[in-house]
Amino acid sequence: MVRSYEDDPLTLAMAPPPNETPAQREARERAEREASRISDEIDAQLRRERETEKKKKPVKLLLLGQSESGKTATLKSECTLPTAIHFQLLYARRQWAEDKSSWTCVVLLNLIRNVNDILDMLGREMVAAQTAGLPAASSSHPNAKPSGISTSNADSPDSSPLSSDDEAVVEVRRASIGVGPSSTGHPPLKFRDTHRLLRLRLAPLRRVQADLEGRLGAAATELYTSNTTSAAPFDPEAEGSLLAKGKERAHHTEFSINSRNGWKSALERFRAARRSGDDGHGTLRRGAHRDLEDEVLSVLAGCREDIRALWEDRVVRQMMARRKVRIEDSAGFFLNDVERIAREDYQITDDDIVRARLRTLGVQEYRVTFEHGHSAGNEWRMYDVGGTRSSRVVWYSYFDDCDAIIFLAPVSCFDEKLAEDKRVNRLEDSYMLWKSVCSCKLLARTQLVLFLNKCDLLQAKLMRGVKIRDSVPSFGERRNDVATATKYFQQHFKEIQRTFSPVQRPFYVHLTSVIDTKSTAVTLGAVEESILRDHLRRADLM
Numbered sequence: 374m375v376r377s378y379e380d381d382p383l384t385l386a387m388a389p390p391p392n393e394t395p396a397q398r399e400a401r402e403r404a405e406r407e408a409s410r411i412s413d414e415i416d417a418q419l420r421r422e423r424e425t426e427k428k429k430k431p432v433k434l435l436l437l438g439q440s441e442s443g444k445t446a447t448l449k450s451e452c453t454l455p456t457a458i459h460f461q462l463l464y465a466r467r468q469w470a471e472d473k474s475s476w477t478c479v480v481l482l483n484l485i486r487n488v489n490d491i492l493d494m495l496g497r498e499m500v501a502a503q504t505a506g507l508p509a510a511s512s513s514h515p516n517a518k519p520s521g522i523s524t525s526n527a528d529s530p531d532s533s534p535l536s537s538d539d540e541a542v543v544e545v546r547r548a549s550i551g552v553g554p555s556s557t558g559h560p561p562l563k564f565r566d567t568h569r570l571l572r573l574r575l576a577p578l579r580r581v582q583a584d585l586e587g588r589l590g591a592a593a594t595e596l597y598t599s600n601t602t603s604a605a606p607f608d609p610e611a612e613g614s615l616l617a618k619g620k621e622r623a624h625h626t627e628f629s630i631n632s633r634n635g636w637k638s639a640l641e642r643f644r645a646a647r648r649s650g651d652d653g654h655g656t657l658r659r660g661a662h663r664d665l666e667d668e669v670l671s672v673l674a675g676c677r678e679d680i681r682a683l684w685e686d687r688v689v690r691q692m693m694a695r696r697k698v699r700i701e702d703s704a705g706f707f708l709n710d711v712e713r714i715a716r717e718d719y720q721i722t723d724d725d726i727v728r729a730r731l732r733t734l735g736v737q738e739y740r741v742t743f744e745h746g747h748s749a750g751n752e753w754r755m756y757d758v759g760g761t762r763s764s765r766v767v768w769y770s771y772f773d774d775c776d777a778i779i780f781l782a783p784v785s786c787f788d789e790k791l792a793e794d795k796r797v798n799r800l801e802d803s804y805m806l807w808k809s810v811c812s813c814k815l816l817a818r819t820q821l822v823l824f825l826n827k828c829d830l831l832q833a834k835l836m837r838g839v840k841i842r843d844s845v846p847s848f849g850e851r852r853n854d855v856a857t858a859t860k861y862f863q864q865h866f867k868e869i870q871r872t873f874s875p876v877q878r879p880f881y882v883h884l885t886s887v888i889d890t891k892s893t894a895v896t897l898g899a900v901e902e903s904i905l906r907d908h909l910r911r912a913d914l915m
């Protein structure tokens with residue numbers, strides 16, 4: 374049976390009365406319009422509530438990558454921008470002024486380490502020159518004493534305050550910057566009295582380095598050993614995984630380290646020291662409570678000219694070139710800024726902070742609530758992790774419910790080895806780590822964003838004539854320039870993602886130099902938008 378529209382009971386019930394007057398009709402239509410407005414308002418209210426509900430779930434973002442890939446620098450880079458609207462770290466913003474002065478000690482430590490590294494090399498070379506039968510210090514002064522350097526002790530008693538413990542630390546540090554025992558196969562370098570004097574006059578910096586390292590704790594020194602041979606000890610399915618072996622966290626040297634012991638707490642030690650020197654009226658007492666930072670600055674200011682002389686010395690440069698040491702490419706390099714930094718009134722800049730190096734231990738959490746921009750009202754939780762192989766085992770516990778990962782792969786490191794395992798090429802390690810992250814089932818729905826970082830250092834390295842194919846044979850005869858190299862590396866990462874992701878996902882990649890704060894802010898802006906879009910879509914599906 375076919376029913377006509379006019380027969381529909383609802384239509385009949387809603388139909389105006391047949392004898393409706395114009396006044397009644399107007400009243401009815403007004404009532405209908407009002408009902409419709411109220412209904413729209415209720416819908417809008419419900420929509421707003423749903424959006425708020427969605428926003429209540431924080432966006433969870435991890436920064437992953439090997440040690441010295443630039444994870445912490447990425448966060449610092451964002452914090453330094455006064456007008457940054459992206460990733461506004463409210464925690465960091467509030468603490469930034471305080472943190473800024475605490476980072477001063479890190480910069481001073483980095484600079485002093487640069488100097489001591491050179492002095493170590495110099496000591497070895499001077500001994501080598503002497504054992505080669507040449508005078509280590511050919512006197513330019515008629516009354517100058519003969520060199521006191523003894524061949525039985527690399528650093529003679531008159532010129533070096535090194536204890537055997539110090540020597541061990543120096544050995545480790547030398548290994549980290551690729552400093553061999555001495556440059557061989559060349560005629561001995563022509564050292565003069567000035568070199569011996571420089572070593573003598575700069576010797577106090579060794580003690581200062583030890584004091585600063587003591588104050589900053591474990592974060593101040595790099596890790597040169599690892600108790601795991603796996604690139605991804607967090608991956609239960611990976612060979613050599615500590616989790617797979619069922620080893621407990623407590624058995625692992627870095628497992629005991631948590632967010633309270635990261636660089637934030639390293640800086641906190643300085644804040645505490647500063648507070649203890651405060652007389653309660655906002656002024657620092659001198660003498661017994663004199664701030665370590667002031668003391669270091671005063672020693673450094675006294676050494677400024679000698680540091681400059683050491684760094685600009687032709688023979689010293691020759692020595693480093695022979696040893697293939699590129700101290701200027703190492704993390705926390707500040708020797709070119711000695712004129713500005715080694716002063717009692719040194720004021721740290723944002724740029725110094727981004728370039729300062731302090732290792733992250735464990736996992737650092739940042740909670741951020743955006744006040745404006747497209748993330749307004751959203752809470753973001755960001756996790757900056759320690760990247761050494763031993764530290765990676767704790768990563769897994771942060772994977773659950775993770776919206777996005779920014780994975781940093783330092784591409785300038787194609788010819789370098791991991792500090793914690795000298796057998797492993799750093800680019801290879803990044804590939805292995807990326808593969809584990811891509812294939813991890815827990816991260817199957819997580820957005821992955823790859824930063825091919827340290828492009829500035831890559832550029833400088835290639836300009837110096839370093840050939841990629843010497844370290845990466847598969848690179849072959851391609852053009853040895855940044856564009857070709859990054860395209861090649863990018864393709865490799867893309868292929869790994871495509872092959873190993875349990876579910877196909879878009880490949881997001883950015884070429885970065887995260888110490889360039891301005892361009893990093895632009896990149897992070899785009900990343901933030903894309904992560905947020907995905908986050909809301911996931912919330913919609915819930």
Ligand SMILES: Nc1nc2c(ncn2[C@@H]2O[C@H](COP(=O)(O)OP(=O)(O)OP(=O)(O)O)[C@@H](O)[C@H]2O)c(=O)[nH]1
Nearest residue numbers: 440441442443444445446705728733760827886887
């Ligand atoms: N020139 C240059 N230096 C960079 C870049 N990214 C990071 N650095 C520097 O490299 C050093 C190491 O960076 P970090 O951010 O501390 O490295 P990380 O990944 O947090 O390392 P861990 O905490 O050990 O896991 C710092 O001195 C940074 O300033 C870059 O793109 N270019």
Ligand SMILES: [Mg+2]
Nearest residue numbers: 444445732733
């Ligand atoms: Mg870090």
